[in-house]
Every structure is written in C-alpha cells, then in structure tokens.
Amino acid sequence: MGNLWSCICLLFPLIILLAPVSIGQLSPSETRTLFQVQKLLEHPQVLQGWTNWTNFCYLPPSPSLKIVCSNNHVTELTVVGNKSSPSQSPKPIDSVNFSVSQQTLSKNFSIDAFFTVLTRLSNLKVLSLVSLGLWGPLPAKINRFWSLQVLNVSSNFIYGEIPQQVMSLKNLASLVLADNLLNGSVPDLESLVALRELNLSGNHLGPSFPSLGNNLVTVILSNNSLRSVIPSGFKNFNLLQQLDISSNKLIGPIPSTLFSLPSIQSLDLAQNQLSGALPTNISCTAKLKYVDISRNLLIGKLPSCIASNSVNRTVISSWNCLSGANSSYQHPFAFCHKEALAVKPPAEGEKEKSTIKLGLILGIIGGVAGIAGVLGLLIVIIIRRSQTRRAYGGKFDGSFADKMSVRSSSVPNIDSRRVPQTMRSAAIGLPPYRVFTLEEIEDATNNFDPTNFVGEESLGQLYKGWLRDGLVVLIKCVKLKQKNLPQSLVQHMEALSKLRHLHLVSVLGHCIVTYQDHPSTASTVFVVLEHISNGSLHDYLTDWRRKDVLKWPQRMAITIGVARGIHFLHTGVAPGIFGNNLKIENVLLDESLTAKLSNYNISLPSKVGSQSPLNGLDIHNLSSANAEKEDIYQLGVILVQVITGKLITSPSELEELRSQLEKGLAEAPSKLRAMIDPSTRGSFAYESLRTTVKITINCLSTDSSSRPSIEDVLWNLQYSNQVQEGWTSSGNLGTQL
Ligand SMILES: *[C@@H]1O[C@H](CO)[C@@H](O)[C@H](O)[C@H]1NC(C)=O
Ligand SMILES: *[C@@H]1O[C@H](CO)[C@@H](O)[C@H](O)[C@H]1NC(C)=O
Ligand SMILES: *[C@@H]1O[C@H](CO)[C@@H](O)[C@H](O)[C@H]1NC(C)=O
Ligand SMILES: *[C@@H]1O[C@H](CO)[C@@H](O)[C@H](O)[C@H]1NC(C)=O
Ligand SMILES: *[C@@H]1O[C@H](CO)[C@@H](O)[C@H](O)[C@H]1NC(C)=O
Ligand SMILES: *[C@@H]1O[C@H](CO)[C@@H](O)[C@H](O)[C@H]1NC(C)=O
Ligand SMILES: *[C@@H]1O[C@H](CO)[C@@H](O)[C@H](O)[C@H]1NC(C)=O
Ligand SMILES: *[C@@H]1O[C@H](CO)[C@@H](O)[C@H](O)[C@H]1NC(C)=O
Ligand SMILES: *[C@@H]1O[C@H](CO)[C@@H](O)[C@H](O)[C@H]1NC(C)=O
Ligand SMILES: *[C@@H]1O[C@H](CO)[C@@H](O)[C@H](O)[C@H]1NC(C)=O
Ligand SMILES: *[C@@H]1O[C@H](CO)[C@@H](O)[C@H](O)[C@H]1NC(C)=O
Secondary structure, eight states, X not given: OHHHHHHHHHHOHHHHHXXXXXXXXXXXXXXXXXXXXXXXXXXXXXXXXXXXXXXXXGOOOBTTEEEEEETTEEEEEEEEOOOOOGGGSSSOOXXXXXXXXXXXXXXXXXXXXXXXXXXXXXXXXXXXXESSOOEEEOOGGGGGOTTOOEEEOOSSEEEEXXXXXXXXXXXXXXXXXXXXXXXXXXXXXXXXXXXXXXXXXXXXXXXXXXXXXXXXXXXXXXXXXXXXXXXXXGGGOTTOOEEEOOSSOOEEOOOGGGGGOTTOOXXXXXXXXXXXXXXXXXXXXXXXXXXEOOSSEEEEOOOGGGSSOBTTBEEEOOSSEEOSSOGGGSOOGGGGGGHHHHHSOOOGGGTTOSEETTBOOOOOXXXXXXXXXXXXXXXXXXXXXXXXXXXXXXXXXXXXXXXXHHXXXXXXXXXXXXXOHHHHHHHTTOOOOEEOOHHHHHHHTXXXXXXXXXXXXXXXXXXXXXXXXXXXXXXXXXXXXXXXXXXXHHHHHHHHTXXXXXXXXXXXXXXXXXXXXXXSOXXXXXXXXXXXXXXXXXXXXXSHHHHTTOOHHHHHHHHHHHHHHHHHHHHTSSSOOOOOOOOGGGEEEOTTOOEEEOSOOBOEEXXXXXXXXXXXXXXXXXXXXXXXXXXXXXXXXXXXXXXXXXXXXXXXXXXHHHHHHHHHHHHOHHHHHHHSOGGGTTSOOHHHHHXXXXXXXXXXXXSGGGSOOHHHHHHHHHHHHHHHHHHIIXXXXXXXX
C-alpha cells in the first residue's frame, strides 16, 4: 500500500500542487491578460460569455475550460477548442506546405505575440491549449514559464523545431506536443529530471532518437519520422510503464531488455523496420500486459513469454516474417530481407580494401587546366589524324578526307567540360543531377520491395525503381562502415554528377543516409543510376536472334560508342578516370542500340582518416598511365569479340583469335573474312574490317606502351565507319561475301 502511494506521488506531483485553490479575486493585470487571450484566440466558442464581472477564479470547471487560481494568480489555464488537427485534415499537410485554413486561426494570428501575452501569467503551472488552431513555430520564450509543470498544446498546427529552451523548464512533468507539424530533431530532454510524461505523437520529428531522462513513466513518440535504432539506454528506465514508438522508421534489433523493464506495462513497436530475431530466452516482466510488434521485419521464433496471447497479456505480432504460430498473417521470409540494406554490416572480407570500387576519384576541375587540356587534345587529334592519313598512303581522294574532317569535328569527342552541365544533361535527355531523400528512394523502390530486387554485387544490392516523373532507374545501395562520413565523400558525389555522357550509364543523383545510433553500420549511400533496358553487348553476342541484329554497321556504331565513352572518362573529367573494368557485360545497349558503359571506375573512400582525398589522388596518378593502357587492352578484347562473334573466356582463347586475325590481315582478304562473325557476312566493306582489325591488334599489344591512345582508337574506328558508310551508300549491302 505504501508502495502504491509513493508511486502515485511520484507520477502525479501536480495533483497535489493543484489541490489548494485559493479564494480571491484575480489581479487586474491577469484579468486583462485573459481578455487578450480571448481576443488573440479569435473568440472561440469556449471563451464566449466573458464580461467585466466574470470572476475567472470561480468559473465552473469543464473539460474544455478550466482556470485555477492561487494567491490571485492563474496557475492553470486549460482551453480545449473544437478545431480539428492536422492529422484530421482531408489533405495531408506537412510543415513545408502548411497554409492557413478554416481549421487554423487567421493570418492575423501571431504565435509569438500570443505567447508574449501568455507569459504575463507568470505563475502558470499547467498550460493546456488544445485544438485551438494555433499555428507557427513554438516560441523560445516558453522558458519564461519558470514554474510550468504541464505543457499541452496538442492538436494544433505548430510547426518547425521544438525550441532548445524547453530544456530550462526544470519543473516540467508533462510535455504533450502531440498532433502538430513539428519537425527536426528533438532537443536533449535528459536534463528535465522531473519529466514523467512525454507525448510527441503525430509530428514529423526525427531522424535521430531523442535523448530522454530515465525517470520517464510514459514515452509516446508514435507517428513521427524517427529513423534510428532503439537506444540501449532504455534498460535504465526503471519507472517506464508505457512506451509507444510505433509508426516510425526505426531500424535494427529490438533490445530484449525492453520486455523485462521493472515497471513496463505496454510496449508498442508496431509499424517500423525493426529487424532480426529476438533471443528466445528473454523473460517478460509480469506487469507487461500489451505488446505490439506487428508490421516490422522480424524473423525467427518469438520468445515464449510473448509467443501467444494469454489472459493477462495481449501480443500482436502479425505482418513480420516470424516462424511458428499464426503464420498466415506473416510475410514470406524474403520480405524481411531488405532490412539487410540498412542494418547488416558489410561483409568482413571487404575490410582490407582501402577503396570501395564503386569507384570515382575526386576530380579537381581547374578551369585553367581544363582549357589547356582542351587545346592540347585538339592538337593531338589533328596531328594524329594527319599521321594516320599518311599511313593509308593517299588511297582516298581529298573530298573524302574533307568530308571526314567535317564529320569528326561534329562528334562530341572533345572535352565536354566546355558544355555547361545542364545543357549536357538536357542533350542526352536526362534530368539534372540531384540529391534524393530517403523517402524518394523508398518510394521509387516501393520500400525496397523484393520484386524490385535486381541483384547483388560486391558493393551492395541493386534495385530497380520508378521516380515520380516516371523515369525508370537503378538504385545501387552501398553500405559504408565508418561512423562519420569523410567530407571527401560529399565531394566524390559531387564529382559523380559531372559524369554525364551519351555513352555512359549516367548517375542521376544520390542519397546518403547515416544511422547515428547504430552500433556497427554507419551509413548507406544510394546511387541512383540511369536504367538501360535492352541488355548488354554480351547478351547480344550470345543470343543468336539478337546477334543477327548486329550487322557490321551496327557493330561499328556500338564500338565507336564504347570508345567515345572511354574517351570521355579519360579526358572529359580531370583527373581522367582509368581502370574502367571494360567488358562486354558492362556495355549496355538501349532501345536504339546506343552503347552505354556501366560499372566504370568510381571509387568511394571507405576508410575515414586513413586516406585524405589528396593521398588518394597521388596513389591514383602513379598508376594512371598503366590503367589507361589497361583500358585500351580491354577495349581490344571487346573489339575481338565484336568482330569474330566469339566469346573470350580465357587468355589462350584471346591469344588464339588475336594471332588468327593478325595472320588473316597479313595473308589474304579471304582469310580475314573467314574469321568474321557469320552474322555480319555481306554487311561490311573489307577496308572497314581491315582498319578495325588493325587497330584491334594494336590495342592488344603485349607491350603496353605501344598500345594506341583512345583518341587514336576512336579516330580509326570513325575512319572505318566512314569507309563503311561510303560502301553501303553505293549500294553494296548484301552483294559482297
Ligand atoms: C469593461 O470595462 C472596460 C473599461 O474598464 C470597458 O471599456 C468595456 O467596455 C467593458 N466591457 C464590458 C463588456 O462591459
Ligand atoms: C466549432 O464550434 C463553432 C461554434 O459552435 C461551430 O460553428 C463550428 O462548426 C465548430 N467546428 C467544428 C470543427 O466542429
Ligand atoms: C503537402 O505535401 C505533401 C507531400 O510533401 C502532399 O502529399 C500533400 O498533398 C500536400 N498537402 C497539401 C495540402 O497540399
Ligand atoms: C485581420 O486584421 C484585419 C485588420 O487588421 C481585420 O480587418 C480582419 O477582420 C482581421 N481578420 C480576422 C479574421 O480577425
Ligand atoms: C492534453 O490534451 C489532451 C486533449 O485534451 C488530453 O487528452 C491529454 O490528457 C492532455 N494531457 C495532459 C498531460 O494534460
Ligand atoms: C498522445 O497524444 C495523442 C494525440 O493527441 C493522443 O491520441 C494520445 O491519446 C496521447 N496519449 C496519451 C497517453 O496522452
Ligand atoms: C521543418 O519545417 C520547416 C518549415 O516549417 C522547413 O523549412 C524545414 O526545412 C523543416 N526541417 C526539416 C529538418 O525537415
Ligand atoms: C498514427 O498513424 C496511424 C496510421 O497512419 C493512424 O491510424 C493513427 O491514428 C495515428 N495515431 C495518431 C495518434 O495520430
Ligand atoms: C540468453 O542466452 C544468451 C546466450 O544464448 C545469454 O547471453 C543471455 O544472458 C541469456 N539471457 C537470459 C535472460 O537468460
Ligand atoms: C494473470 O494474473 C493473475 C493475477 O493478476 C494471476 O493470478 C494469474 O496467474 C495470471 N495468469 C497467467 C496465465 O499468468
Ligand atoms: C492471428 O493474427 C491475426 C491478425 O493480427 C489476428 O486477428 C488473429 O487473432 C491471430 N490469431 C491467433 C491464433 O493468434
């Protein structure tokens, strides 16, 4: 009994404080204040009928109006209006598109002026202003209510952040801001040692979990935007009876200590993204009457104390992936697997890698260097062109050469830095680069629905998604282990935005999500990529029906596209991007058979501190010459496969084909023709073939320094294409074998 009494005292100190109501007249200044309140609240029904003779301290209390006085001062003001709350609004409202409406006070209302007036009631211990249509940010001057014990402004249209100043309300026992439009992080409430009841339900608060004092009895944070793990600190909340954190986006495991908190009676964790299995040996406090863990991503078997409903305990566990009872109300196991995204730390094996090979080296794009680069490149191209022309021994007349140079200058093979970013994007029909919100990523993938799962790479999962404007995208989810993101990551992402080219799978944007409270995982980077729908060059070369589509002119166009993509990576950004993992699987084709390189080298820093962006740059530059020639070699391998239609799976196969091509080139046109993919028979000019084979063999040179530059390859392929076009247009198609 004694226990019960002390418990009641602890929970409701205000009952005692409010009990003695003193007899007396309200001071004239506070009377005036109440009239002002009436006016500022725009004369709500509940405050009507007040006259100069109204004795406010003796109004009969009602659920909608209560004024309590002590020593001629108002100590409680409770006004409950009849305006609806944001959640009852027919259209969803958020703090950003809020506008004054029927359900709010008029445009004339100033919440700041209103609180200025209210703070003249300086002895207030209880302030409840509910459903009155208050709108605006909660003013910082609430800290002037130095003796406030209850603040209840639920069901209004209060937006913005909760002011830090609530921290100074040392006597506050109840803080109820439920059902408003508050957003942002909750200020640190740990210092409010008297706080017993917290109800912040139905706002947009988050993403981090608020820090709370461990004397709380009731914690209600439901219907917000919390995105963290449930903090382990709850294990010290010995008085906690009710915890409602439902309808957020909480992740990670459920701390098993919640079930055994000494006072806990009700636990509502429903509608989150809580994951993993609960340990089966946990025990529940006898008082625990209600548990709702439904609509999460939980797996495994439930511990016996919440395995089923009993007379004394209601348990709701539907719509997880739990095994055991009531399985008809559970999702299939795969549904809960998407949690791996946000929660599972990266595989151990990836530790030693110093860069994650999504890849991308930070580009410092200096204007001066850029212009110098463009000029240099132009000169190189002109010189090479005349050299090559000489090498072909004047077989072609001048008009042809003229035609060719006009064409060459029209191809976008120079430095696209000269073209403003937005123009480039528009030119290739893509929206400008942008940063996405997690909501947008979740929307696009239908909350990472398993049906949108495309595959898993070393880096992370790939999901197909649909943006609101209908654009189909591919979303790559890269988990980073470090706690704090290096500044360079943001710069890396910025540099990513520069990689727009007709022949690259472009990055449309990204989203970085950091889980502050998570013990192991720190952040996930979602990279939003263009979705190329028509399969890869590999698919085309292996499927005979598709292969037939690729006649010689189509193959030339594709290889030129590949070379232009590489050329852009090498020279279109500074520093160039080399080592691009070029293979026929990574050459994607769209509906018009335009080649797009995917999986090119963009690397994210994976270790914090150990690698400054500059270091990364140095290391990169040392090997870039090699990596450049490696790209040329890999392009050669692609060319061999395109020419012969044969897939290369080993170095010996490559060597075999290379030497046959070399022989064919040296010996006789018929020998070379015999080497070619039969699907292209009759569709090529021999000179076009010969030029292509020649540059291919050069690309495959074992001595990397004698491999041609990408400009050289590109020029030869364009030349070859030119010959082909001349041949085709003179009516040769199909006549030559
Ligand atoms: C109340 O008193 C003020 C002056 O003190 C007067 O101006 C006002 O009209 C009075 N209001 C009513 C409703 O009698
Ligand atoms: C609130 O009360 C007023 C006065 O009785 C009434 O006109 C109004 O329709 C009520 N509003 C709601 C939402 O019930
Ligand atoms: C406010 O914006 C949200 C999306 O952010 C939208 O769903 C809602 O319809 C908007 N509300 C109004 C009243 O325009
Ligand atoms: C707002 O103020 C203007 C003038 O200050 C007044 O004419 C108008 O009636 C007021 N509106 C409301 C709803 O009080
Ligand atoms: C706050 O107001 C709401 C609505 O009137 C009520 O249900 C709740 O009990 C109040 N809470 C406190 C602590 O006054
Ligand atoms: C918390 O606030 C919400 C919204 O006003 C209300 O529905 C709920 O009953 C409140 N809970 C408690 C325990 O006061
Ligand atoms: C909170 O809402 C305000 C508008 O009321 C908006 O400007 C601000 O960006 C929002 N903050 C967050 C963190 O969403
Ligand atoms: C919280 O959201 C759920 C579903 O969106 C809704 O049913 C419930 O009424 C909301 N609760 C509060 C207190 O707003
Ligand atoms: C449950 O089992 C784990 C190991 O299986 C152990 O570490 C933990 O202490 C046990 N908990 C209880 C409450 O028995
Ligand atoms: C339910 O609670 C009552 C007393 O509160 C107790 O006697 C009974 O044993 C409990 N039943 C179960 C199944 O735990
Ligand atoms: C199974 O779950 C459904 C949905 O939550 C519930 O209505 C039903 O009572 C449960 N059945 C059992 C046997 O627990």
